[in-house]
Amino acid sequence: MGPPQHFFYKYLDKYLPKRSGKSIALKLCFDQAIISPVCIIIFLYGMGILEAKPKDEIKEEIRDKFLVIYTTDCLLWPPCQFVNFTYISPQYRVMYVNLITIVYDIMLSYIKYNDDVFGLRGEEIVHHVEKDKIEENLANAVDKRLESNGNGREKKD
Numbered sequence: 001m002g003p004p005q006h007f008f009y010k011y012l013d014k015y016l017p018k019r020s021g022k023s024i025a026l027k028l029c030f031d032q033a034i035i036s037p038v039c040i041i042i043f044l045y046g047m048g049i050l051e052a053k054p055k056d057e058i059k060e061e062i063r064d065k066f067l068v069i070y071t072t073d074c075l076l077w078p079p080c081q082f083v084n085f086t087y088i089s090p091q092y093r094v095m096y097v098n099l100i101t102i103v104y105d106i107m108l109s110y111i112k113y114n115d116d117v118f119g120l121r122g123e124e125i126v127h128h129v130e131k132d133k134i135e136e137n138l139a140n141a142v143d144k145r146l147e148s149n150g151n152g153r154e155k156k157d
Contacts, residue, residue: 008035009093024085031081036073040066043108069111076104 016023048058080100088096
């Protein structure tokens, strides 16, 4: 991914040349919102092709593992990219990222070849998040309804 990263960082430096907090925050956001998802999909799709998997199986693996990989990505890369955008000279950024990528590739390989990473597959994580939101929204609605009727419950600490 070196050449695309080189041009992406060059583009970021051209349009966000400062090392101010706002500029660095925007670079981090662009990196996580654009480069990370693209790299994850290219990795999973490319590995599926190299493993001679059918397209449906590749798509299923992307669906199952994308969220787990992206979560891992969001834990590793923002601090690394903060250092990159704050302290590393532009000509050394791709080299710095490639050094961090060695660690990231080990993590990617682990996730790719383990079906039960962290005890949950991506679709199950989404299900649990949605279930928690539904339960929370339901509890809040019940509390509001009880309060509006004058039957508010006492909160337990």
